[in-house]
Amino acid sequence: MKKITMEKMVNLCKAQGFIFQGSEIYGGLANTWDYGPLGAKLKNNIKDSWRKYFIQKNKTAYEIDADILMNPMVWEASGHTSSFSDPLVDCKHCKNRFRADNLIDDFDATAVADNMTSEDMVDFIKEKKIPCPVCGKSDFTDIREFNLMFETSRGVIKDDKSIVYLRPENAQGEYVNYLNVKRTTRSNLPFSIGQIGKAFRNEITPGNFTFRTIEFDQMEFQTFCKPGEDSKLYEFYKNYAKEYLMSLGIKEENLRYHDHEKLAHYAKAACDIEYKFPFGFGEISGTHNRTDYDLSRHQEYSGESMEFIDPETNERYIPYIIESTIGADRLTLAILFEAYDEEELENGTREVMRFSPKLAPYKVAILPLIKKMHTDKANELFEQLTEEFAVSFDASGSIGKRYRRQDVMGTPFCITVDDDTLNNGTVTIRDRDTMQQETLKVEEITNYIKEKIK
Numbered sequence: 001m002k003k004i005t006m007e008k009m010v011n012l013c014k015a016q017g018f019i020f021q022g023s024e025i026y027g028g029l030a031n032t033w034d035y036g037p038l039g040a041k042l043k044n045n046i047k048d049s050w051r052k053y054f055i056q057k058n059k060t061a062y063e064i065d066a067d068i069l070m071n072p073m074v075w076e077a078s079g080h081t082s083s084f085s086d087p088l089v090d091c092k093h094c095k096n097r098f099r100a101d102n103l104i105d106d107f108d109a110t111a112v113a114d115n116m117t118s119e120d121m122v123d124f125i126k127e128k129k130i131p132c133p134v135c136g137k138s139d140f141t142d143i144r145e146f147n148l149m150f151e152t153s154r155g156v157i158k159d160d161k162s163i164v165y166l167r168p169e170n171a172q173g174e175y176v177n178y179l180n181v182k183r184t185t186r187s188n189l190p191f192s193i194g195q196i197g198k199a200f201r202n203e204i205t206p207g208n209f210t211f212r213t214i215e216f217d218q219m220e221f222q223t224f225c226k227p228g229e230d231s232k233l234y235e236f237y238k239n240y241a242k243e244y245l246m247s248l249g250i251k252e253e254n255l256r257y258h259d260h261e262k263l264a265h266y267a268k269a270a271c272d273i274e275y276k277f278p279f280g281f282g283e284i285s286g287t288h289n290r291t292d293y294d295l296s297r298h299q300e301y302s303g304e305s306m307e308f309i310d311p312e313t314n315e316r317y318i319p320y321i322i323e324s325t326i327g328a329d330r331l332t333l334a335i336l337f338e339a340y341d342e343e344e345l346e347n348g349t350r351e352v353m354r355f356s357p358k359l360a361p362y363k364v365a366i367l368p369l370i371k372k373m374h375t376d377k378a379n380e381l382f383e384q385l386t387e388e389f390a391v392s393f394d395a396s397g398s399i400g401k402r403y404r405r406q407d408v409m410g411t412p413f414c415i416t417v418d419d420d421t422l423n424n425g426t427v428t429i430r431d432r433d434t435m436q437q438e439t440l441k442v443e444e445i446t447n448y449i450k451e452k453i454k
């Protein structure tokens with residue numbers, strides 16, 4: 001397995017059509033990225049795999065699709081307007097902005113800014129004379145808490161009453177629909193609500209390609225349960241999330257758990273799963289025990305009862321919530337790094353993306369050997385196979401070049417249509433990973449590929 005640097009990955013993504021800089025023709029907009037033809041397919045396949053693993057396989061899990069814009073009271077109740085902030089300092093000399101906790105952690109990895117108060121952080125920065133990473137001076141402002149929510153306004157007149165927020169997490173969409181989903185699915189506890197969708201954060205220090213951006217997709221899954229059953233479910237979902245990541249082909253040695261000491265305002269316990277990126281281990285998923293915090297707060301702020309009445313004992317309680325969340329963009333980035341490989345062959349280096357076949361943007365490529373002679377038959381095959389799979393069609397260049405192109409796109413199978421296809425209805429199918437070729441009858445192809453990508 002060949003390692004690839006972040007810089008080389010950014011270039012590969014741009015060259016192949018996985019990910020482009022956002023608004024590129026205008027010089028871009030910092031830390032925004034657009035998924036290209038291959039990237040959009042890869043990310044969608046990842047979302048589909050999450051749907052299957054978390055929703056479809058679970059009798060009592062339901063997917064919803066809530067709006068990004070929500071009543072501003074949601075964010076008062078959830079605590080985001082008061083507590084969803086990062087500690088910000090400005091360098092008085094060069095005016096650049098930094099997160100105080102990052103300055104401390106980058107300066108002294110043993111310091112653990114996570115466990116410090118704002119005052120502790122200011123004292124630490126002054127005492128150690130931590131230098132500004134840009135100009136080298138050590139002269140910072142005091143800490144200001146910087147709220148990460150994006151504000152926008154609705155209506156024609158921009159006044160306080162019209163402020164709305166772009167949601168900073170999907171979870172609240174699931175919480176405010178807890179009663180609706182429970183009623184319409186006639187659910188007992190425990191049951192789960194999941195959704196995939198955009199979240200927005202005005203991050204102070206975005207970076208590392210798509211790892212930390214201001215707009216990103218979350219795949220979130222909330223399990224509502226009886227208090228007392230929360231700790232068992234928390235352990236279950238920590239494990240389940242890791243198994244899911246490994247089912248996508250991520251090796252266990254590239255994953256690690258990270259238990260949180262300093263908890264978000266809503267959590268009793270929290271554990272990340274981190275992936276080994278070239279810049280170090282970084283969080284891709286989190287499991288949180290959010291207790292009854294969210295539903296209690298929504299009950300208090302909305303006046304709607306969130307109590308569950310146990311049908312057997314008549315006991316009344318507000319359910320606890322175990323959250324499993326995964327960033328779709330971070331997972332896509334991890335999958336890109338995990339898949340990359342370089343192989344030395346007699347005739348040069350082959351770059352290959354070894355995606356698990358279920359995630360590969362295209363499952364199969366159809367290559368007519370000679371354009372003029374074999375394209376009609378290849379088109380026929382294309383029609384047939386696109387009923388089942390995403391199929392790439394490439395009729396230009398030597399077969400060797402076409403194989404290389406499909407390797408770096410991560411296409412698991414290439415089918416060559418040649419005279420044998422016209423004369424006796426057979427094709428050659430080449431495996432991306434082994435480069436071995438097999439002869440198959442045209443009517444066998446669909447089942448062959450289905451079996452391999454299961």
Ligand code: GAP
Pocket residue numbers: 168169170171201203210211212213214215216218220283284285286323325326327328329330
């Ligand atoms: N609902 C809980 C929640 O939002 P979080 O740990 O803040 O928890 C969940 O975010 C996931 O969203 C993270 O594990 C990460 O994968 C992804 N994520 C968070 N901030 C991100 C950012 N700025 N850019 C890309 N992905 C991000």
